[in-house]
Amino acid sequence: MQIYACVTADGGSAWGAAKPEAELSQADGRVVGHHFEGPTWEAQDxxxxxxxxxxxxxxxxxxxxxxxxxxxxxxxxxxxxxTRYVLRRDTDGGEKPAGGCTPGQTTRVPYTATYTFYR
Incomplete structure (x- = not known):
């Protein structure tokens, strides 16, 4: 998920920066960690x-x-x-909502991506 919060901006309101909340899975579907605000990735180890x-x-x-x-x-x-570099590619979904918002409101937008970790 990408989690967006509505903030006051330029005399109105707008969706702010996203905070991720996602599971990290191998190609076989096995969960090996999670991804959260920072951005940070943490393995189960x-x-x-x-x-x-x-x-x-x-x-x-x-x-x-x-x-x-x-x-x-x-x-x-x-x-x-x-790990020295992380590449996010093959994204699907997760973009900010198109409509207006009320300050303090949050919304969760589903997304998928491929993350590659380079040493």
């Missing part, structure tokens, strides 16, 4: 990566969140140890 956006590109699919390249700061030992 306790290793984690915090990311900072380096670059982005519009998604080829309509209403999909952008593709991202992020630098990574890894911690712990395990699956995500040593």
């Amino acid at each position: 306790g290793s984690r990566v915090a990311g900072s956006v380096i670059d982005q590109a519009p998604a080829p699919k309509p209403h999909a969140v952008a593709w991202l390249l992020l630098s990574g700061r890894a911690s712990g030992s395990g699956m995500l140890a040593g």
Whole structure:
């Protein structure tokens, strides 16, 4: 999910930046971790990566969140140890709602993506 909160902006209101809340799954569907605000990815073995956006590109699919390249700061030992970059691609869904909003309101928008972790 991408979670958006409505904020006051330019004398009106608008949907703010997204906060992710997602499970990380292998191709076979096995859950191996989760993705949350930061952006941060944490494997079930306790290793984690915090990311900072380096670059982005519009998604080829309509209403999909952008593709991202992020630098990574890894911690712990395990699956995500040593990760230096994270690539988000093949996104589907997750874009901010098109309509207006009331400050304080939140909405959850489903999305999928492929995340690749590079050491």
